[in-house]
Amino acid sequence: MKNMEFNFDTPKDQLLEIIEEKHSQLEGILQECQFTTWLVFLRETAANPDPVQNLVIGGDVVWESAFIFHIDNKKFHKIAIIGDFDAEAERNKALWTEVIPYTEGISSILSETLNRFNPSQIAINYSDDDVVADGLSHGLFRKLSRYLPKMQERFVSAAPIIQRLRARKTKTEIDLVRAACELTEEINNEISEQLQPEMNEVEIQQLFHQRMNEHGVLEAWERDACPAVDAGPDKEMGHVGPTTKFQIQSGHTLHNDFGVKLKGYCSDIQRMWFFGSREEIPEELDYAFETVHGAITRAAEFIKPGVKGMEVDQIARDYVIKRGFEEYKHALGHQVGMKAHDGGVILGPLWERYGDTPKGIVEEGNIFTLELYVKTDNYGMVSLEEDIVITNNGCEFLIPRQEDWICIET
Amino acid sequence: MKNMEFNFDTPKDQLLEIIEEKHSQLEGILQECQFTTWLVFLRETAANPDPVQNLVIGGDVVWESAFIFHIDNKKFHKIAIIGDFDAEAERNKALWTEVIPYTEGISSILSETLNRFNPSQIAINYSDDDVVADGLSHGLFRKLSRYLPKMQERFVSAAPIIQRLRARKTKTEIDLVRAACELTEEINNEISEQLQPEMNEVEIQQLFHQRMNEHGVLEAWERDACPAVDAGPDKEMGHVGPTTKFQIQSGHTLHNDFGVKLKGYCSDIQRMWFFGSREEIPEELDYAFETVHGAITRAAEFIKPGVKGMEVDQIARDYVIKRGFEEYKHALGHQVGMKAHDGGVILGPLWERYGDTPKGIVEEGNIFTLELYVKTDNYGMVSLEEDIVITNNGCEFLIPRQEDWICIET
Numbered sequence: 001m002k003n004m005e006f007n008f009d010t011p012k013d014q015l016l017e018i019i020e021e022k023h024s025q026l027e028g029i030l031q032e033c034q035f036t037t038w039l040v041f042l043r044e045t046a047a048n049p050d051p052v053q054n055l056v057i058g059g060d061v062v063w064e065s066a067f068i069f070h071i072d073n074k075k076f077h078k079i080a081i082i083g084d085f086d087a088e089a090e091r092n093k094a095l096w097t098e099v100i101p102y103t104e105g106i107s108s109i110l111s112e113t114l115n116r117f118n119p120s121q122i123a124i125n126y127s128d129d130d131v132v133a134d135g136l137s138h139g140l141f142r143k144l145s146r147y148l149p150k151m152q153e154r155f156v157s158a159a160p161i162i163q164r165l166r167a168r169k170t171k172t173e174i175d176l177v178r179a180a181c182e183l184t185e186e187i188n189n190e191i192s193e194q195l196q197p198e199m200n201e202v203e204i205q206q207l208f209h210q211r212m213n214e215h216g217v218l219e220a221w222e223r224d225a226c227p228a229v230d231a232g233p234d235k236e237m238g239h240v241g242p243t244t245k246f247q248i249q250s251g252h253t254l255h256n257d258f259g260v261k262l263k264g265y266c267s268d269i270q271r272m273w274f275f276g277s278r279e280e281i282p283e284e285l286d287y288a289f290e291t292v293h294g295a296i297t298r299a300a301e302f303i304k305p306g307v308k309g310m311e312v313d314q315i316a317r318d319y320v321i322k323r324g325f326e327e328y329k330h331a332l333g334h335q336v337g338m339k340a341h342d343g344g345v346i347l348g349p350l351w352e353r354y355g356d357t358p359k360g361i362v363e364e365g366n367i368f369t370l371e372l373y374v375k376t377d378n379y380g381m382v383s384l385e386e387d388i389v390i391t392n393n394g395c396e397f398l399i400p401r402q403e404d405w406i407c408i409e410t
Numbered sequence: 411m412k413n414m415e416f417n418f419d420t421p422k423d424q425l426l427e428i429i430e431e432k433h434s435q436l437e438g439i440l441q442e443c444q445f446t447t448w449l450v451f452l453r454e455t456a457a458n459p460d461p462v463q464n465l466v467i468g469g470d471v472v473w474e475s476a477f478i479f480h481i482d483n484k485k486f487h488k489i490a491i492i493g494d495f496d497a498e499a500e501r502n503k504a505l506w507t508e509v510i511p512y513t514e515g516i517s518s519i520l521s522e523t524l525n526r527f528n529p530s531q532i533a534i535n536y537s538d539d540d541v542v543a544d545g546l547s548h549g550l551f552r553k554l555s556r557y558l559p560k561m562q563e564r565f566v567s568a569a570p571i572i573q574r575l576r577a578r579k580t581k582t583e584i585d586l587v588r589a590a591c592e593l594t595e596e597i598n599n600e601i602s603e604q605l606q607p608e609m610n611e612v613e614i615q616q617l618f619h620q621r622m623n624e625h626g627v628l629e630a631w632e633r634d635a636c637p638a639v640d641a642g643p644d645k646e647m648g649h650v651g652p653t654t655k656f657q658i659q660s661g662h663t664l665h666n667d668f669g670v671k672l673k674g675y676c677s678d679i680q681r682m683w684f685f686g687s688r689e690e691i692p693e694e695l696d697y698a699f700e701t702v703h704g705a706i707t708r709a710a711e712f713i714k715p716g717v718k719g720m721e722v723d724q725i726a727r728d729y730v731i732k733r734g735f736e737e738y739k740h741a742l743g744h745q746v747g748m749k750a751h752d753g754g755v756i757l758g759p760l761w762e763r764y765g766d767t768p769k770g771i772v773e774e775g776n777i778f779t780l781e782l783y784v785k786t787d788n789y790g791m792v793s794l795e796e797d798i799v800i801t802n803n804g805c806e807f808l809i810p811r812q813e814d815w816i817c818i819e820t
Contacts, residue, residue, distance in 0.1 A: 005623065006623055006628075009633065012634065043541055044541040044751055046631045046632065046749060046750065046751065047461055047541045047542050047749040047751055047752075047753065048461055048541045048542070048544060049459075051457055051458055059632050059634060060631065060632040062751070063763050064763060083763070084648075084739070085648035085739075085740070086648075088646065088648070089634070089635070089651060092651075103739055104761045104762055104763065105761065105762025106762075106763070107762065125548075126547065126548035126549040126552070127549045128549045128552055128553050129549075130549075131453060131454040131457045131458045131547075131549075132457050132458065133549075134458060134547040134548070134549035134550065135458065135547065136547065136548045137536065137541075137544040137545065137547055137548065138535075138536035138544065138546045138547065138548045138550075138551040139536040139537045139538045139539075139540075139541075139543075139544035139567075140544065140548075141548040141551075142536070142538055143538050157549075213415065213416055218416075221456045221470065222456060222469050223419065224422065224469060224499070225499070236498065241499060241502075329494070329495075329513055330495070339456065339457040340456065341454055341456065341457055341472070342457075351514045351515065352514055352515025352516075352517065353473050353474060353493070353514065353515050353516070
């Protein structure tokens with residue numbers, strides 16, 4: 001049998017490199033947030049992971065484990081308190097100023113260690129609105145409150161730390177997301193050559209899954225819906241799997257929403273095909289494409305460090321409405337990184353389900369999607385999605401964007 | 411390039427079958443626990459999953475989603491309240507008595523739906539001691555408390571439900587864990603033929619990873635330590651990766667701790683090799699092997715539905731001490747299923763880090779590991795691990811256990 005490589009995890013050396021980059025961002029971020037102390041409290045992460053693990057620790061822990069980042073008279077302490085079976089692995093990473101192993105229980109050593117610093121606030125991993133800053137389970141929160149009865153009043157959300165740390169992609173991270181985008185486009189191009197009339201959505205998705213297997217990469221979100229495949233005018237796009245009911249037909253569109261996980265980082269891209277020659281595209285479809293494309297252009301021209309997420313969404317939303325379409329029922333963009341939905345600031349409207357995330361500020365090094373759809377009367381939905389990185393004064397598309405329909409002559 | 415199959419996820423049809431089996435267990439379990447209402451509250455599960463997802467829902471959700479199981483005048487309600495983009499996928503599963511989509515926010519419809527039933531208690535997914543019953547993040551808990559201000563006093567831990575549901579493996583699940591064990595043993599046997607003096611631990615682990623890739627399966631826990639590979643007398647076993655420092659040598663042992671994830675279910679098995687003929691094995695090693703083997707035998711003969719986890723651990727622990735060894739610094743056994751550490755009852759001592767889990771009762775259909783080590787003075791550690799399923803009056807080993815050293819003539 002052929003020796004296949006799995007390429008979906010960050011290689012160990014590269015992960016450690018990213019974690020070192022993140023640790024070096026962290027001291028400044030703590031000061032900026034006016035926190036002295038961040039406590040990452042984990043257990044059995046293979047069964048119940050915390051999204052920050054691969055940002056600041058790398059790998060799993062088995063027993064209850066505490067990772068303390070603390071600034072004290074300008075000294076930066078980084079302490080790992082872990083089960084003795086995990087201790088050697090942690091020491092080998094050479095990330096920590098102290099590694100403290102325990103055997104029977106963590107409570108006393110955790111309490112003693114924090115008492116050394118006696119911090120006025122302790123940031124822990126919960127967040128009402130940001131899923132990737134919300135890694136502490138409620139049961140672990142209760143435990144922590146019992147272990148540190150005198151300190152539980154000092155617990156505050158670590159979301160400001162985690163959001164900055166996660167959102168300010170390092171050069172290594174940006175290169176990894178770009179590589180995932182490039183592979184996504186490569187697979188899209190390969191599949192373009194195989195598309196034929198009467199193929200149904202399920203068959204098309206299978207072609208994608210086959211290519212992903214060959215490249216040893218995973219889906220960036222649930223496999224049933226990655227890629228989402230939507231053929232023809234009657235398919236409601238969204239997070240729903242492909243069906244055998246809808247097929248490729250001459251004069252119809254095909255849409256996908258596709259991302260891969262390559263070396264631990266994700267892409268998230270939507271593309272649209274038309275079956276027929278460029279000249280056969282109905283004016284209604286062209287107008288819709290120009291609207292979606294134009295809304296992305298306007299948002300990309302507007303976005304830069306310092307603007308609010310909601311302001312970027314509004315630019316695109318206003319444009320769609322001005323062009324006579326119903327507004328899209330989702331946010332214009334989310335961050336992309338280790339996860340396809342990487343948390344933090346959202347480019348979205350102030351709807352309940354987005355909480356305060358659209359009020360957040362866009363920063364250099366952030367990677368966002370720009371995505372939206374419009375509905376035509378006769379030809380179904382038109383939807384595109386691009387991935388951008390924020391530069392010091394604007395943004396760049398990570399890979400060339402879709403400028404026109406991909407026409408497949410039938 | 412060869413078309414590789416990824417075999418680590420449960421095939422969609424089989425997952426739906428398991429979820430249907432679990433749904434049919436659930437009505438009885440709710441009654442047994444004297445709960446009327448279980449609320450599973452999720453969001454963005456691709457970034458922050460809840461371990462119960464694949465037991466009762468199957469697949470991911472994007473927006474905040476509530477799955478309500480409620481018994482009312484003997485009617486069993488199963489209600490999914492989900493973002494409208496997820497609604498069709500949920501309807502297609504045909505699992506729910508009602509699917510209620512929303513667009514802007516879940517709070518009012520969630521509150522109205524629960525008010526229809528006005529339950530005196532609402533079980534939600536937190537647990538101090540059981541990681542797989544602790545899927546609700548603290549941030550989501552806070553949100554839920556705000557959404558349901560009049561009901562938050564009624565929140566109780568769903569751990570009794572989740573533990574039963576997860577631990578009572580259905581026939582489909584037992585077959586899947588057995589298949590993972592069989593593949594683990596198959597790979598062990600294949601590697602046995604390739605082992606040669608002077609191979610170091612890292613090289614040996616690479617052989618395993620290559621075979622896992624060929625079979626399209628994933629590691630059952632962190633890849634760096636799966637399999638754990640321990641060569642010779644000076645290696646401290648534990649959750650630590652292999653090193654280039656320790657190599658296979660004539661007259662020495664080799665140990666691994668290995669599990670695969672095949673079709674969504676895990677194995678967790680330890681094996682030991684000796685390099686030399688059967689006759690060359692030092693008496694000290696043989697005595698240690700007999701002790702570990704004998705402790706497993708005694709635990710397996712004792713275990714049956716109705717005993718407490720801690721009682722089973724005590725049998726093995728006493729035997730090890732009686733034979734003159736220091737007691738092992740971990741629990742004798744944990745459950746295995748979708749996760750290598752599948753939560754619930756632990757066969758362990760009453761140490762702080764195991765909380766109340768060793769007090770739990772063993773039930774028919776549970777799958778446990780039986781694992782322990784002893785330390786010899788001159789030849790390093792001897793450690794074995796078997797996977798068993800609890801029957802109506804005892805237990806069965808899922809695959810034939812290791813009865814003697816695997817001797818590799820050098």
